[in-house]
Amino acid sequence: MQNSCAGLYVHAPFCVSKCSYCAFNSVVKPADTSGMCSALSSELYRRTNNNHLEFQTFYAGGGTPTLLPPEFWAGLVNMAGSESLKEVTIETNPASADAVDYHALLLAGFNRISVGVQSFNNKYLQLLGRRHSADEAKGSLKLISESGFRNISIDLMYGLPGQTPEDHRTDVEETLRFAPQHISAYDLTLEPGTPMGDRGEKASENFCTDMYHQTDEFLTANGYIHYEVSSYALEEKYRSVHNSSYWNRIPYIGIGPSAHSFTGTARSWNVNSISQYESALLQGELPVESSEELTDENAAHEILALGFRNTNGVDLDELAEFGFRLDPNELLQTGLISRTDNLLVPDAEGMLFADFLALKASELLAGSHRV
Numbered sequence: 377m378q379n380s381c382a383g384l385y386v387h388a389p390f391c392v393s394k395c396s397y398c399a400f401n402s403v404v405k406p407a408d409t410s411g412m413c414s415a416l417s418s419e420l421y422r423r424t425n426n427n428h429l430e431f432q433t434f435y436a437g438g439g440t441p442t443l444l445p446p447e448f449w450a451g452l453v454n455m456a457g458s459e460s461l462k463e464v465t466i467e468t469n470p471a472s473a474d475a476v477d478y479h480a481l482l483l484a485g486f487n488r489i490s491v492g493v494q495s496f497n498n499k500y501l502q503l504l505g506r507r508h509s510a511d512e513a514k515g516s517l518k519l520i521s522e523s524g525f526r527n528i529s530i531d532l533m534y535g536l537p538g539q540t541p542e543d544h545r546t547d548v549e550e551t552l553r554f555a556p557q558h559i560s561a562y563d564l565t566l567e568p569g570t571p572m573g574d575r576g577e578k579a580s581e582n583f584c585t586d587m588y589h590q591t592d593e594f595l596t597a598n599g600y601i602h603y604e605v606s607s608y609a610l611e612e613k614y615r616s617v618h619n620s621s622y623w624n625r626i627p628y629i630g631i632g633p634s635a636h637s638f639t640g641t642a643r644s645w646n647v648n649s650i651s652q653y654e655s656a657l658l659q660g661e662l663p664v665e666s667s668e669e670l671t672d673e674n675a676a677h678e679i680l681a682l683g684f685r686n687t688n689g690v691d692l693d694e695l696a697e698f699g700f701r702l703d704p705n706e707l708l709q710t711g712l713i714s715r716t717d718n719l720l721v722p723d724a725e726g727m728l729f730a731d732f733l734a735l736k737a738s739e740l741l742a743g744s745h746r747v
């Protein structure tokens with residue numbers, strides 16, 4: 377019998393260099409990546425052998441997963457059960473475009489690619505510590521399209537230090553020239569311990585809010601569906617199924633250093649260290665650092681924190697399943713959400729204020745009676 381499990385996430389922890397804002401678990405790619413390829417294959421085998429999992433989505437992230445060979449990815453997609461997979465995504469970085477065989481990735485089973493462009497302005501690319509230029513980003517998008525990918529997502533960042541809403545608008549306009557099926561536009565997060573985070577370099581909050589609204593207005597006017605605070609799909613069918621499963625708390629497995637997994641009732645995460653990760657698997661052990669069972673309160677808070685960030689919204693029935701009854705009247709009075717049956721759905725402004733809505737709803741939950 378098959379067990380349904382929405383997604384498989386694979387963390388490939390190597391990059392060509394480290395970006396100035398990056399807090400992801402990634403290091404500069406070593407000359408030999410065969411140890412990591414073996415470890416990832418071994419972890420997937422150990423987690424799925426005898427479990428008969430049926431994955432709907434496969435997401436290769438990192439890091440820069442296109443730095444690992446296409447034949448490795450072909451083997452992993454095949455091991456994940458290529459027949460059941462509907463969405464198979466790989467992230468890529470224009471800095472490594474010359475070295476990547478995109479057509480081979482398509483043949484390996486990937487049907488969606490997410491390109492970390494971030495900006496089409498060389499000044500901001502340098503500031504972010506990206507290794508590619510605007511022209512290289514355009515060249516790699518052309519190459520990817522010519523190689524046969526028909527579901528391309530472009531990542532952009534805004535809120536960069538010194539960036540004006542006009543600069544950001546130029547980036548969005550440039551992005552639209554490629555008519556991608558999906559766009560992710562992220563507000564720069566300052567992470568402690570990164571060069572930009574430690575210097576506190578970011579555009580003013582007012583500019584960031586302006587850039588968020590500008591992105592929403594411009595992309596929706598051009599036919600995109602704004603379905604998550606940072607995500608836009610050209611048509612319904614181009615919503616990211618994999619990411620949507622995170623927001624809807626559907627079980628997934630994560631493999632690779634620091635990858636997280638979710639069973640529906642518990643979360644677990646792997647060790648960060650690449651050497652510890654590889655040696656655990658060489659010794660025949662799963663590289664899990666820790667895990668936690670979720671209480672009903674934890675689950676309810678996750679439903680609120682994730683639900684107000686996307687247009688699937690917060691399901692009052694789902695909260696009730698965990699024993700909480702939420703009276704939404706105060707939340708509705710904010711004007712940031714609307715109610716359809718038992719769903720509380722944020723608008724664009726509501727998604728921007730998702731944290732506020734989740735906090736407010738948590739306070740209301742605290743005073744609610746268990747069902």
Ligand code: SF4
Pocket residue numbers: 390391392393394395398399400402438439440469492
């Ligand atoms: S390419 Fe991505 S993962 Fe790699 S260093 Fe830059 S931001 Fe981090």
